[in-house]
Amino acid sequence: MRYSWMDDYLLAKRGVTKDFQPVWNWIRYHVGGKMFAAICLDRNSEPYFITLKLDPVEGEFLRAQYEDILPGYYTDKLHWNSVRANGAVPDALLRQMLDKSYRLVLAGFSKKRQREILGLTCCGMECAACGAYPAKCPGCEACAGKVFHAPPGKACPIYECAVRKRKLVHCANCEQIPCSLWRETRDPQLSPEEFAQSIRDRFRRLKEE
Ligand code: SF4
Numbered sequence: 001m002r003y004s005w006m007d008d009y010l011l012a013k014r015g016v017t018k019d020f021q022p023v024w025n026w027i028r029y030h031v032g033g034k035m036f037a038a039i040c041l042d043r044n045s046e047p048y049f050i051t052l053k054l055d056p057v058e059g060e061f062l063r064a065q066y067e068d069i070l071p072g073y074y075t076d077k078l079h080w081n082s083v084r085a086n087g088a089v090p091d092a093l094l095r096q097m098l099d100k101s102y103r104l105v106l107a108g109f110s111k112k113r114q115r116e117i118l119g120l121t122c123c124g125m126e127c128a129a130c131g132a133y134p135a136k137c138p139g140c141e142a143c144a145g146k147v148f149h150a151p152p153g154k155a156c157p158i159y160e161c162a163v164r165k166r167k168l169v170h171c172a173n174c175e176q177i178p179c180s181l182w183r184e185t186r187d188p189q190l191s192p193e194e195f196a197q198s199i200r201d202r203f204r205r206l207k208e209e
């Protein structure tokens, strides 16, 4: 297939797993256990379709533009589309389509579950990689934002704003990022340089999604 980058590209996304469905001869890519893309193989194990999900209006538009984009092969033809694995769909467009499929399937989960699948807090921290986890802090979701450096008995101001007030998955969906709350809310153990780096890292992680 001409899109040899596809496997690496999809597996680099947060929360993505892959399996092989032997009856259909499909390599499937899942996020949170739900399929968002597949490579359909022929009898010789050669890819012939890449199947992905799109908003129905966009899917219909793209099918009209490219003869190598077809209604989903052995899937719901309203939401799923199949791209010929050796067709003429530009790589950049296929990447965009795969990104959209990933986001569409991810968005089907609750916002809390989306954060769990992404392995990120609303402010872009990775609890699993945090030195405070789990002995000192059970993680942002488990304590509903009441982390050890939040005001006593209260949630961290970023959690309060992004999750409770604005009901976002995370701050990347807010045009004010990185806002004054980001600059004022800090783990007291971090030096000014470490805190500045933490803001840059969290911003990058969230914007990569
Ligand atoms: S302090 Fe708690 S909420 Fe913050 S990153 Fe560490 S484990 Fe997660």
Ligand code: SF4
Residues within 6 Å of the ligand: 157, 158, 159, 161, 162, 166, 168, 170, 171, 174, 175, 176, 177, 178, 179, 180, 181, 182
């Ligand atoms: S204002 Fe926006 S960026 Fe700042 S904490 Fe609230 S949701 Fe996050």
